Amino acid sequence: MNPNNYLLLAAILFTIGAYGVLVRRNAIIVFLSVELMLNAANLAFVAAARNTGTLDGLVAAFFVMVVAAAEVVVGLAIIVTIFRTRRSASIDEASLMKY
């Protein structure tokens, strides 16, 4: 199979993730969509590593996994704090500050 298709798949996954961030209301789902975008980038890195025959992309994938894990910790901490305060994880309700 042509490895370029994996790049295409990665682009599709990334778009789905970006769409999810923009339209979903629940902070957890928005966050999940961000993770999907990171994993799409990972897929693109690995596919490109296969295409070009270099190792950088594979190394990058490992680093991104670690960074994504750290981001989950920080992100969930913030979302849970907000949820405990407001009894809601909707990002539309956190709107004390406007314009």
Next chain:
Amino acid sequence: MNVNISYQALAPIIILLTSGVLSVLIEALVPRTFRRPIQLVLVLSSIVLAFAYLVFNSTIALTSDPAFSGGQIKGLREIAAAGAIAIDGPGMVIQGIILLISFSAALLLAERQIDPQGDAFTARASTLPGSEDERQFTANGWLQTEIWPLFLFCVGGMLLFPVSNDFLIMFVALEVFSLPLYLLASMARRRRLLSQEAALKYFILGSFSSAFFLFGAALIYAATSSVNFSVVSVAMENSSQDGLIISGIAMIAVGLLFKVGAVPFHQWVPDVYQGSPTPLVAFMSAATKVAAFGALLRVFYVAFGSMRWDWRPMMWVIAGLTMIIGSLLAVTQTDMKRMLAFSSVAHTGFLLLGVVASSAAGLSSSLFYLLAYAFTSLGTFAIVGLVRDASGEATHLSQWAGLGKKSPWIASIFALFLLALAGIPLTSGFTGKFAIFTAAVEGGATPLVIIAVLASAVAAFFYARVIVLMFFTEPPTDGPAVVIPSGLTTVAIGISAAFTLLLGIAPQPVLELVINVGLFIR
């Protein structure tokens, strides 16, 4: 395989990150009453040590590289850590600015006398706002010393960000300095709902934009088979995969322009600045901007330098929009912190002129502007934190009326900072703007400079409005008062005011420094 790490060049970064780890251990092992003094000593000494190392590195004579030995340029410049990190003149200047800012900001963060309840951070971030637990912890006078390890990691990441020489390290550094900032933003002592909301918005939008950065890096890697800036730059010239390269450049630009707060990626700036603890805003409005601009300049000068004709139109539009929208929206604000946030967006636009110029003069004037702007911004927010009433900071503009009559000293220093932000002669803002506008005109961006001058005129209006409000209106009877801070904040404001004045009156030594540091190495 022989890998050149070059620990000496990396020493400032290593010092900061190591003390971050030590700081976590202190949190875990030392009894609560001793933590704060120990953490403070660790933070301040590690920043001073890193700065001393940086100065040492920048003055040693170069012997190994014959290309530089004849010229004026002194100091270490090498590609360290097997090609992943480039320590060079501009990089070291950026690191130096970040360390100076971090030192002053650490003093602000440690301040305990402004708020009668303690420092600017909540006693326990895990307690519910308004709960019995929160009252209990506050009454006990507990302080959240976990801010110090977060602060150290943040500064370490910021030191790494502008000197990283490949996209992977740059992404890691981006996250290392962003994640602590998201957490710190949520920890304000007063108005905790605003603070938590600011953190949520900052986190969601920040991770969204760093995902763009990462995917852009993957596309560039797919097109050029490397993530290293120097290799990417050469490979782009000969590559036929323009689609991948251009979309990669655009997505990396999204990630970096978000961090500097350029239009249309500026929406987080006013909310985060308004909601976060004010000493933290003082730190991040200055240091984040310096670190992110350092990275932006390096990426667009080194990695994408050969594609200059493709990205310059995009940068033109973004720089113009950022100046116009930042200045216009600042006029409409009624909250001091939000107004300063939009003014920082406008300043991002002025700084982008240095990227658009893409020349040696553009680089050196950007460095000067960053130094000037960083200290002015730090001082401004330090003073905003001093004007308080019983419920906390008084940030509504109407509450600042007549402040010059009640506290002439603080109001005068604040007016000095505002004049510097507006770019009035004899302040650092004027020298910075003059240098960067000149460089942009030489780089062929005259229309943009005309927009910039007009935007500065609009900006001068809302800075002058605050000065008029402070000095020429009667104070309200129940208005807020200026709190007398301890020596920590006084020193930080003093340093900022001194830089703002000195860079305006006698800018020559610093101008020579930023010109003599040379260009980014490849």
